[in-house]
Amino acid sequence: MLNTRHLISFSLAALLISAPTFAQNAAIVNGKSIPKAQLDKLVQKSGQGDNPQVRDQAREMLVTKELILQEADKRGVIQKESVREQLEQSRVGILVAAVFEDYIEKEGVTVAELNAAYESVKTQYTGKEYHIEHILVEKETDAKAIIAQIKAGGNFGEIAKAKSKDPGSATNGGDLGWVNDKALVPEFSKAMVQLKNGQMTDKPVKSQFGWHIIKTVDSRDMKAPSFDELKAELKQMIASDQNWQKAKFTEMMQKLRAKAKVQ
Structure with a gap:
């Protein structure tokens, strides 16, 4: 019979032998191993970060998948x-989509199409844009009091931080950055474009959001981004058009048929 020392040594040896197996597998389902690499990949693709909860959920998905595959068999x-x-049918559908996606990526969007799209987008960059600061309050009386305070020497940015109800700009001293008149509500835009650089509205401006005190810090002519800056966005815009996709799929198939020997 084995003594206690031999039993302990045998048990430790068994653990050491089996440890690498468990380390490289996420789970073993009815004797079938699920590699840890599969779990790592699933966790990464989830986009939820790598933590014990996400790993448990991913592991359960892999186990469920393996159980179904085994039962199907x-x-x-x-x-x-x-x-x-x-x-x-599913396999062919996936391959058709993959082939078409690769075709679009490598030769689908032409330089001429990109140039035409760029020229069209450039027309949107007309007119002026304005560097704006504003303070938003609920009541007209509060807005008038703030205007008086600023005219008396109050600091626009500090007052905006303390009193503005606009969560997006209050912490920045009311700074909205560079905007164009088409991006804002009509009442705001109308008052904004009438201001000179450095000028503030004498009266509060009413909009659906409340009462605004508007200050134009600076203004400039709008300038379109360069072709290279917009190239990726233009390519995506063109490729997402359904009519364009249909035409390109037909084009791809015509090229394949032209090269093929069909008897």
Whole structure:
């Protein structure tokens, strides 16, 4: 019979032998290993970060998937003609989408199409844009009191931080950055474009959001970004158009047929 020391040594040896197996597997389902690499990849693709909760959820998904695959094999459903046909249809559908996506990426969007799209987008960058600061309050009386305070020497930015109800700009001293008149509500834009650089509205401006005190810090002519700056965005814009996609798919198939030997 083995003594206690031998039993302990045997147990430790067994653990040391099995440890690497568990380390490289996320789980073992009915003797079938699920590699840890699969779990790592699933966690990464989830975009939820890497933490124990996310790993547990991902591991459960892999275990569920493996159980279904094993049960499908046990029941023989994969051998059914209807199932095999559906699997083949899904496979072909995935490959068609992948081939078309690769075609679009490598040769679908032409330079001429990109240039035409850029010229069209450039027309949107007309007129002026303004560097604006504003203070938003609920009551007209409060707005008038703030205007009087600023005219008496009060600091616009500090007052905006203390009293503005606009959460997006209050912490920045009311600074909205560079905007154009088309991006703002009409009442605000109308008052803004009438101001000179460094000038503030004499009266509060009413909009659906409340009462505004507006200050134009600076203004300039709008300038379109360069072609290179917009190239990726233009390519995505063109490729997302459904009519364009249909035409390009037809074009791709015509090229494939032209090169193929079909008897």
